């Protein structure tokens with residue numbers, strides 16, 4: 001076995017790594033830090049399983065949502081500490097209450113963001129918040145299968161390509177006790193890029209926490225309002241409080257928000273559409289109408305209910321959240337990644353050829369500046385043309 005799938009289609013989902021019983025596959029970082037499978041031909045017996053289950057080689061079952069809700073958890077402290085409306089945390093609680101296990105992405109060690117298993121309420125904080133980097137799957141799918149076969153309920157939360165990876169690994173077998181949640185996804189930078197950026201703020205032996213968005217309250221006169229702010233928010237062991245850096249001043253957030261630093265597969269993502277691969281889909285409900293009755297400065301989740309299992313869970317659970325049914329097109333309109341993949345910027349190839357030969361910050365800002373410069377020239381020409 002040489003290649004499992006075309007390199008530009010490989011999402012790094014790690015389904016192939018999980019399926020290979022001969023341990024012939026290792027997920028190795030390329031020069032930009034993105035992981036790709038590498039096969040050890042001395043161990044491979046050419047059984048073809050990795051190729052057979054790889055989502056990039058096969059049709060993936062995508063379904064249209066049946067219902068759409070705007071939702072936010074009721075507990076204000078909980079809401080403040082979640083990425084958006086907190087529905088991933090709420091669904092996780094329901095599964096734990098049913099003696100189940102939850103699999104999701106932990107940024108507790110931000111230099112090694114990866115999927116973990118949680119089965120206690122007290123550990124759910126480890127999964128909260130959006131980590132804007134590719135989460136390492138490791139042998140998570142094997143652990144999920146183990147739980148499923150023991151009859152435990154399982155909730156798996158991840159990017160759509162990770163949910164598709166899990167389905168592929170399970171040979172698309174229907175498990176009644178498995179619930180999947182796919183997050184609407186913009187694209188992912190690599191862990192190496194994130195670690196390179198961390199180095200600009202602290203030494204490699206210092207512990208550091210990083211967040212990419214936070215909920216802030218601003219007061220103007222007697223009016224207090226809340227909103228979600230994007231940026232590079234970090235706190236080392238020597239600091240009392242988080243320090244915030246504007247996206248335009250931070251290389252990682254500039255690169256992320258300008259779609260410059262994603263894995264190549266993200267620009268042709270087959271999951272960036274309204275048909276979904278998870279039982280539930282969660283997104284930020286941008287563009288939610290005021291008539292929905294949410295003060296959405298703190299973040300409201302768009303919850304898409306895609307399958308019978310999701311309908312059943314939503315109906316049977318006593319949800320500790322406020323929710324209102326909305327038209328799916330409302331969520332679709334406000335959210336580009338429910339329509340098309342992120343667009344590859346003109347300077348993507350230039351950035352990738354510069355990094356890592358030039359340091360991360362230099363590579364990002366020189367590509368961004370060139371882009372801005374070209375745009376300015378374009379506008380100037382338009383202006384001069386009259």
Ligand SMILES: Cc1cc2nc3c(=O)[nH]c(=O)nc-3n(C[C@H](O)[C@H](O)[C@H](O)COP(=O)(O)OP(=O)(O)OC[C@H]3O[C@@H](n4cnc5c(N)ncnc54)[C@H](O)[C@@H]3O)c2cc1C
Pocket residue numbers: 081082083084085086087088089090103104105106127128129130131132133134135157158159183184185186187188282283284285301335337
């Ligand atoms: C890389 C990335 C890009 C995104 N792009 C968009 C977008 O373009 N449009 C949009 O509407 N929403 C996007 N989201 C989703 C959004 O930011 C929220 O994560 C989502 O709405 C869930 O919010 P919540 O309050 O329910 O999450 P919380 O209750 O705070 O829980 C967070 C959940 O997200 C999971 N998670 C966090 N980081 C990752 C990761 N790196 N990989 C896999 N799972 C992760 C955790 O496992 C956890 O279950 C993106 C998320 C990520 C991670």
Ligand code: SF4
Pocket residue numbers: 004005009010011012013014015016017037053054055056165
């Ligand atoms: S299974 Fe996933 S990681 Fe493996 S080759 Fe296919 S897309 Fe890449």
Ligand code: SF4
Pocket residue numbers: 001019020021022023024025039043044045046047048049050051
């Ligand atoms: S062909 Fe079989 S043995 Fe070889 S890498 Fe793929 S799964 Fe492993």
Ligand code: SF4
Pocket residue numbers: 011159160161162185186187188263265266267269270271272
């Ligand atoms: S954009 Fe698509 S391919 Fe990229 S991480 Fe998100 S779901 Fe996976």
